[in-house]
Amino acid sequence: MKSRTKVVVIGGGIAGCSTLYHLTQEGWSDVVLVERNELTSGTTWHSAAQVTNFGMNQTMVGLKSHSINLYKELSEDPEYPINYHHGDGGIRLANTEAQMDGYRHFASMAKGMDVNFEVIDANECAKRHPLISKNNLLGGLWDPSDGDIDPAQLCQALARRARKAGAEVYRNTPVTALTQRSDDTWTVHTEHGDIDCDIIVNACGYRVNEVGSMMGVHHPVTSMEHQYFLTEDIPEIKSAGHRMPLLRCPISDYYCRQEKNGLLLGFYEQDCKTWGMDGIDPNFVNALCPDDLDRVTDVLEGAFDRMPALMEAGIHTVVNGPITYTIDGAPLVGAIPGKQNAFCIIGLRAGLGEGGGHGWLLAQQIVHGEACYDTWCIDPRRFAGHTNVELTALKAIEDYQNEFRFHFPHEHRPAGRNAKTTPLTPIFAEQGAEFTVVNGWERVEYIKPTKDFKTTLGFKFDEAFDLIAREVKNVQENVGLCEVNGFNRIEITGSDRHNFLDRIFCGNIKKQTGKVGLGYFLNHHGMLKGEATIANLPQSDRGPARVWYGSAAASEYHDMDWLRQHLNPVEDVQLRSLTNDLTILVLAGPNARKVLSACSRGDWSKDAFPWLSLRECFIGIAPATVMGVSFSGELAYEIHIPNASLYAAYLAIQKAGIEFDIKLFGARAVDTMRLEKGFLHWKADILTEFDPFETGLNKFVNMNKNEFIGKEALKSRQSEKCLNKLVSLEIDTKDAPAHGGATVSIDNKVVGTITSGDWGHRINKNIAYAFIKSEYSTIGTETFVDILGEKISAKIIESCPYDPNFDIIKS
Ligand SMILES: Cc1cc2nc3c(=O)[nH]c(=O)nc-3n(C[C@H](O)[C@H](O)[C@H](O)COP(=O)(O)OP(=O)(O)OC[C@H]3O[C@@H](n4cnc5c(N)ncnc54)[C@H](O)[C@@H]3O)c2cc1C
Numbered sequence: 001m002k003s004r005t006k007v008v009v010i011g012g013g014i015a016g017c018s019t020l021y022h023l024t025q026e027g028w029s030d031v032v033l034v035e036r037n038e039l040t041s042g043t044t045w046h047s048a049a050q051v052t053n054f055g056m057n058q059t060m061v062g063l064k065s066h067s068i069n070l071y072k073e074l075s076e077d078p079e080y081p082i083n084y085h086h087g088d089g090g091i092r093l094a095n096t097e098a099q100m101d102g103y104r105h106f107a108s109m110a111k112g113m114d115v116n117f118e119v120i121d122a123n124e125c126a127k128r129h130p131l132i133s134k135n136n137l138l139g140g141l142w143d144p145s146d147g148d149i150d151p152a153q154l155c156q157a158l159a160r161r162a163r164k165a166g167a168e169v170y171r172n173t174p175v176t177a178l179t180q181r182s183d184d185t186w187t188v189h190t191e192h193g194d195i196d197c198d199i200i201v202n203a204c205g206y207r208v209n210e211v212g213s214m215m216g217v218h219h220p221v222t223s224m225e226h227q228y229f230l231t232e233d234i235p236e237i238k239s240a241g242h243r244m245p246l247l248r249c250p251i252s253d254y255y256c257r258q259e260k261n262g263l264l265l266g267f268y269e270q271d272c273k274t275w276g277m278d279g280i281d282p283n284f285v286n287a288l289c290p291d292d293l294d295r296v297t298d299v300l301e302g303a304f305d306r307m308p309a310l311m312e313a314g315i316h317t318v319v320n321g322p323i324t325y326t327i328d329g330a331p332l333v334g335a336i337p338g339k340q341n342a343f344c345i346i347g348l349r350a351g352l353g354e355g356g357g358h359g360w361l362l363a364q365q366i367v368h369g370e371a372c373y374d375t376w377c378i379d380p381r382r383f384a385g386h387t388n389v390e391l392t393a394l395k396a397i398e399d400y401q402n403e404f405r406f407h408f409p410h411e412h413r414p415a416g417r418n419a420k421t422t423p424l425t426p427i428f429a430e431q432g433a434e435f436t437v438v439n440g441w442e443r444v445e446y447i448k449p450t451k452d453f454k455t456t457l458g459f460k461f462d463e464a465f466d467l468i469a470r471e472v473k474n475v476q477e478n479v480g481l482c483e484v485n486g487f488n489r490i491e492i493t494g495s496d497r498h499n500f501l502d503r504i505f506c507g508n509i510k511k512q513t514g515k516v517g518l519g520y521f522l523n524h525h526g527m528l529k530g531e532a533t534i535a536n537l538p539q540s541d542r543g544p545a546r547v548w549y550g551s552a553a554a555s556e557y558h559d560m561d562w563l564r565q566h567l568n569p570v571e572d573v574q575l576r577s578l579t580n581d582l583t584i585l586v587l588a589g590p591n592a593r594k595v596l597s598a599c600s601r602g603d604w605s606k607d608a609f610p611w612l613s614l615r616e617c618f619i620g621i622a623p624a625t626v627m628g629v630s631f632s633g634e635l636a637y638e639i640h641i642p643n644a645s646l647y648a649a650y651l652a653i654q655k656a657g658i659e660f661d662i663k664l665f666g667a668r669a670v671d672t673m674r675l676e677k678g679f680l681h682w683k684a685d686i687l688t689e690f691d692p693f694e695t696g697l698n699k700f701v702n703m704n705k706n707e708f709i710g711k712e713a714l715k716s717r718q719s720e721k722c723l724n725k726l727v728s729l730e731i732d733t734k735d736a737p738a739h740g741g742a743t744v745s746i747d748n749k750v751v752g753t754i755t756s757g758d759w760g761h762r763i764n765k766n767i768a769y770a771f772i773k774s775e776y777s778t779i780g781t782e783t784f785v786d787i788l789g790e791k792i793s794a795k796i797i798e799s800c801p802y803d804p805n806f807d808i809i810k811s
Contacts, residue, residue: 001170004196007031007366008188010175010211011203013044014155014352015345018359019201020167021158025360026367029166032197033159034190036174040155041286042205044351046321048228048266049151050246050257051353052090053115053143056106056406058741058753059373060330061113063357068145070356074157075149082153088258090146090246091125092404093306095136098458099250102406103141104789105459109741111786112753118142119789129245131236131307136251146246148257151352158359178214184340199366202336202344206276206322217336219380220327220387221347222396223275225289227296227320228266230259231313237261250404252302262313265303267296268403274393275322291318325349325396327387332380333358334365337557340565344380370523374687381557384579386419386440408457409739410445410464410668412437422485422583423647428664434464436667439553441486444666446471459788460736461759464668471665472673472761475634479589480665481653486553489578489640490560493546496571501534501547504566506692506708507700513538513545516612516627520692520700521562522710526717527688528695529710530559531680535614535627542616542623548578548640552682566709583646585653588636590811591660596626596637598656611810620652621645630809631670633677633762633802675767676760678728678800684740685726685755685769691717694724694771696799724752725777728801729785731757731766731794736787738768743786744794751776754785763801772796 006028009016012035020033035041053068055061068086075084094100100119107117120128122137159169170192177189178200188195204211206223237244237258244258253268275289293300304311326332326347331354336342345362348354358378364371376382398415407413412435418425419440428444429435434453436445446467455462474480492501498511501519510517516535523529532551539545551559556579563575587595597604600617609615613628622645630636641649654662671681680686685695691714692701703715731738738757743750757768768785776783779798784791798804 001173001192002032002168002195003193005030005032006197007199007201008186008195008197009033009201009203010188011035011042011205012039012155012159012169012171013042013203013205014151014355015205015348015358016201016203017155017158017162018355019203019345019362020169021162022359022363023366024162024165024167026363028367031167032195033162033167033169034173034175034188034195035169035171037285038171039159039169040152042207043321043323044151044155044205045286046288046319047151047352048148048255048257048264049352050146050148050255051084052146052246052350053110054092054106054117054141055110057377058109058113059375059377060354061110061115062373063361064354065113065115065357066360067353067356071149071154074154077157080157080160082157083150084147085149085243086147087145088147088243088245089128090143090248091120091129091140092143092248093125093140093251094138095251096138098408098456100138101459101788102408105739105742107141108743108786108789111743112741112750116144118144129247130240131234131244131309132247133306133308135305148246149352154352175211175214178211180215180340186341199341199343201362201366202342202346204346206324207280208324208344208346210280215336215339215342217339218389219332219344219346220383220392221324221332222277222389222393223322223324224396224400225273225275225292225320226266226323227292227318228264229293229315229319230264230317231262231310232316233261234263234309234313236309237263248404249302249306252306253299253401253403254303255404256303256307263307263310265310267299268400269296269299270401271295272397272400274397277389277393289320289322291320293318323349325399327383327392327395329399331358331378333362333378334375334380335561337381337561368525370525370527370688374683374689376683379558381561382554384439384556391416391419409459410436410455410462411457418442420486422483422643424483424583424650427650428483431664433664433666439486439556441553443485444483444664446666446668447664459739461734465759468668468672469761471663471669474663475589475632475665475669475673476762477590479587479591479595479657479660479662481657481662482586482588482665482670484584484586484638486579487584488551488553488556488559489582490549490563491546491576491578492549493544493574493576494572496573497547500567500571500573502705503708504563506710506714507702508705509534510536512536514614516614516629518700520697522692522708522714523688524710524713526710526714527691528686528697529562529688530555531682531686532559533629537614537616537625540616548625555682581642582640583643585639585641585649586636587639587653588630588632588634588665590635592635592637595653595657595660595662598659599652600624600626606811619649622649622652624649631679632673634673634808635811636809672758672761675756675758675769676763676802680769681756687755690724690726690771693718694722694726694774696726722774724771725774726755726769727772727777727796728799729768729770729783729794730797731768731785731787731792733766733787733792737766738785738787738794744770744772745784745786745791746776746781751783760801765801767797767801768794
């Protein structure tokens with residue numbers, strides 16, 4: 001066994017084998033995989049091993065396409081061919097129009113990744129899958145490339161190719177401890193000796209948290225028991241003359257594929273069970289949980305109704321094994337938050353289908369610092385510290401119960417709510433607030449007119465449309481109050497704080513005390529990594545002169561890790577998270593200044609406190625820091641308040657606002673208003689796949705600065721032409737917004753992809769952002785946006801259709 005290597009991948013299931021193989025493909029051959037038993041002895045060996053292309057965003061579709069292409073190539077390798085039934089096809093069934101709309105949207109989204117799904121009706125479903133009935137069926141989504149693979153052969157093939165490229169695999173070598181040295185490299189302790197390495201990768205399947213705890217980390221992953229059975233031969237399959245397509249059923253919660261001349265049927269029962277929460281028997285190797293078909297009776301009935309031939313088929317094998325779920329259903333593939341040189345590829349619940357692609361994207365991240373797609377949807381840093389064992393288990397159960405029921409826009413499921421609240425949450429609930437969840441925080445989405453008010457889940461404009469319009473109108477004409485809890489806030493102190501930020505941000509940063517500015521930072525490839533406000537606080541009785549770095553709630557771990565990684569030990573800079581300590585109340589609208597003046601001493605006039613100013617003050621008796629910034633495009637103030645005095649501040653604002661009939665507004669109103677203003681959302685419109693020029697952020701880049709991260713790479717990108725452009729579109733329909741991922745086309749050719757869209761209530765137009773190939777990005781260009789299966793005409797417009805000169809914000 002080597003005593004030193006570059007990377008140690010821990011775990012020899014599909015996740016570990018794929019990572020190892022792809023590291024060698026990215027050019028790193030001094031890499032090692034250690035496996036406690038034999039390869040594939042965790043979950044992988046007994047997987048149903050279906051391989052599908054379906055994903056709810058382009059990154060997932062892209063990585064699955066990579067799996068499919070790779071598996072095809074492996075299956076055709078004459079030296080070591082493996083069994084892969086590629087292209088049996090598969091149908092996701094639907095019995096509601098809303099589900100069909102979802103499929104239409106996902107088909108449009110996949111088209112942008114060169115993947116052609118088809119939305120088919122019930123007759124066509126039955127034609128393509130001769131065993132199914134059309135009862136209670138509207139149609140489905142057809143994925144032509146669906147199939148299944150032999151999981152053990154797949155892993156052996158990947159390990160074999162990795163070995164050929166120089167990697168080493170040590171079987172029967174359990175990792176027993178991990179030590180991180182002062183230079184951030186690691187020692188991996190195993191039962192057969194130590195291996196020093198630069199980087200470790202946790203690919204330990206259901207034992208993820210055994211290895212996580214060796215490095216002081218809890219990963220939000222829970223295992224669930226999951227069952228399928230195999231039937232005896234079914235005569236209709238034998239005589240069909242072709243293999244049966246795969247089935248996924250959100251109506252009765254099962255999946256199905258052909259196995260020999262019978263079927264394999266897997267279940268997602270409501271009466272489901274977590275597994276291994278109180279520890280896992282060390283001897284659970286190549287093992288299964290006891291069969292328990294009683295739990296799946298309801299699901300079975302649904303499957304019998306759909307496929308009557310099943311009722312006659314004998315069951316010859318039942319498989320019940322642990323399968324991992326994360327807190328939001330998507331895997332965790334990337335850097336481990338708070339750790340250096342540590343990565344994970346865990347929480348894979350469809351690891352055979354996705355594993356090829358996840359290993360590919362992870363290897364790129366390890367070797368190049370970033371992958372070819374924006375990997376935020378699988379980034380382990382997308383949650384913060386609230387993701388404990390109990391919450392993860394509740395969300396895993398909920399996700400398992402809804403396996404094939406995708407999330408609709410604005411759907412926030414009920415399990416594990418109220419993980420993060422402020423003193424105002426119950427007060428807003430009392431006032432009829434509907435809440436959305438942002439990184440665990442309960443945030444007001446809008447105010448319901450009655451207690452029982454509910455919207456219909458779907459992809460069209462919903463019943464909240466008029467409520468949002470009223471909230472926007474109140475902000476535009478009067479004054480509104482909105483709580484933005486969970487906003488990521490990092491306090492940066494030390495005399496070198498501005499030099500440090502200058503190195504990180506690609507433009508000029510505001511340095512004057514009492515001023516606020518917006519900035520963007522890039523990765524080493526010159527691509528957009530993040531956005532933050534930089535607010536300069538004075539030296540005062542509240543602390544030394546300092547910067548408050550503010551960014552999206554979801555970016556809490558992501559941004560902190562990035563800043564920490566770029567600290568220079570010789571510089572005087574300290575970072576401290578204030579995210580859980582402070583909350584923002586936003587006062588917005590033409591009467592915002594009057595309300596602020598009535599509850600806070602001092603001169604708040606335009607001259608004394610212009611746009612982009614900052615002041616430490618009191619709201620009533622609550623200490624506060626007020627910033628003159630606005631995401632809505634109206635005159636607005638962000639009031640930052642310690643949570644301990646948030647209620648006092650709220651009461652003072654409410655009292656001052658009575659005279660103006662101040663009203664609450666929520667996140668959905670904010671989102672439509674920011675679209676009208678040309679403001680961007682991190683990880684909707686700000687993506688690592690595009691550089692700041694493509695994203696239209698030229699004025700936030702200063703190529704004449706001495707240095708900033710990504711400058712050289714951006715310079716060489718600049719010498720080429722911008723490939724894409726972020727544009728605003730006006731869309732000619734009142735039925736539905738354009739959803740992120742929808743395809744934009746001209747003359748039937750795909751030229752771009754929507755990033756976000758909504759109705760702009762102040763301009764009374766359906767608007768959206770899209771990245772478009774730059775040759776088509778001229779203002780006035782007519783395009784078509786694919787909205788729920790229809791091509792709707794859409795014109796490229798100026799990026800800030802509401803108050804383009806910013807007169808209102810500055811008023
Ligand atoms: C019944 C069932 C059906 C499924 N059907 C499908 C399907 O149709 N399609 C699909 O895509 N997915 C399916 N899945 C899911 C899929 O099988 C998993 O996502 C995948 O196998 C997970 O692979 P992994 O490498 O992450 O974990 P594992 O296969 O569990 O591998 C982890 C490895 O890490 C090793 N390890 C753990 N601790 C240590 C240590 N301390 N030191 C060294 N090594 C260690 C383990 O021994 C193990 O070999 C199914 C799962 C189940 C249970």
